[in-house]
Amino acid sequence: MSANGLRRLDTKAADFDVALESLLRRDDPFDSAVLQTVQGIIADIRDRGDAALCEYTARFDDFKVSDAATLEISSSAREAAFQNLPSSLRQSLEAAAKRIQDFHERQKATSWEYDDGCGSRLGQRLTPLERIGVYVPGGKAAYPSSILMSVIPARIAGVTEIIMVVPTPRGEDNNLVLAASHLARVDRAFRIGGAQAVAALAVGTETVPRVDKIVGPGNAYVAAAKKALFGEVGIDMVAGPSEVVIIADPGADPKWLAMDLFAQAEHDENAQSILLSPDTQVINQVETAMQQLLPQMERRQIIESSLSQHGALIKVESLAAAVGLSNRIAPEHLQLMVEDPESLLDQVRHAGAIFCGYWSAAALGDYCAGPNHVLPTAGTARFSSPLGVYDFQKRTNVIWCSPQGAAALSPVASTLAEHEGLFAHARSAAYRGRH
Secondary structure (H helix, E strand, O other): OOOOOOEEEEOOOOOHHHHHHHHHOOOOOOOHHHHHHHHHHHHHHHHHOHHHHHHHHHHHHOOOOOOHHHHEEOHHHHHHHHHOOOHHHHHHHHHHHHHHHHHHHOOOOOOEEEEOOOOEEEEEEEEEOOEEEEEOOOOOOOOHHHHHHHHHHHHHHOOOEEEEEOOOHHHOOOHHHHHHHHHOOOOEEEOOOHHHHHHHHHHOOOOOOOOOEEEOOOOHHHHHHHHHHEOOEEEOOOOOOOEEEEEEOOOOOHHHHHHHHHHHHOOOOOOEEEEEEOOHHHHHHHHHHHHHHHHHOOOHHHHHHHHHHHOEEEEOOOHHHHHHHHHHHOOOEEEEEOOOOHHHHOOOOOOOEEEEOOOOOHHHHHHOOOOOOOOOOOOHHHOOOOOOHHHHEEEEEEEEEOHHHHHHHHHHHHHHHHHHOOHHHHHHHHHHOOO
16 A cells, blocks of 8 residues: 555566455445335336326435426526526537537448348348437536537437436536536436436336436446346446546656546546556656645545545556556556557557547546547446447348349258258248249
């Protein structure tokens, strides 16, 4: 441990693997109490709809309403919030939205088909989802940037209707959230949060329409509800705490690196910030910079808790070894704070987003670089991707068989079907070969 309680590890140490496993291990957020509570809420929303939704909103958000219609935020209120923003803030929001739009426009795929040369035409149709729900956290901080990152790709994909839910403790709206929802062109918005909001979107109530997919991060109850309802409704991912791995060489500014670690740690106490470097002096300088800068941080208590529980400064043998260790961690954010990031880029296999070079802070990606900031966490970057336009499109296979095409395929299909013991399949295929 360092002087400020932050772990210092060395990959050459005999117990490094054990220490790393301890560092990366997280408590299961879906403990029995959370799951039991969430299952009860889902069942209640399913059975009683709006009445249950109003009761849970009063209980958990201290916001009592006479009927569920009061929970809806009007489009005029959202437009007014946007128009009333200070001009500099409105311009920043618009600039971020434009960059996000420009990036995601390039992700849009189209339907395709080809002739197989045997008389059949094969292809795939891409169609947008009809209705989606966007969950916007409203607890320890407001996240208008998450609205832009979720809604803009859905709009580009061609989603017909976008429903936003956001908890409003004591019924107090966050004007910046409302403004972002107007700018991103959310269709309807509701003052609801928690597992009850996810359940309402998944099963529908008298007031809240049922959606086809739910996207957006939330607390353990939100994540548990998304997981429990997956299959009845689509979800983007079960998001965990925010993470960053920073690989640094002596050319990186220690204060910049310290602040980059703080930037992830200030999300919440469970966030994880890890620095990897082959240079002991870099690690020492970053630790000193953290000690100097921490007293100035507005969210100091959260940062200290996050770093002491989940942070680490790790000495590695080389930059290549650092990339190898990062691949093992598969972080949400990976910052290559090195002189020649291009030389490492092809070695990176697992990361939600990669930030290349000293000037590429993850914080820029969080707001306005353009690529999506909804990223896989908790090692799921091994098999998952950032949120994008493709998450709001369905792919449907299309098969056109001419008489000639059916004749060519019939004997292959019927032979395989017979050997699987599926004789109706075999005869269905064989019928098409007799013409």
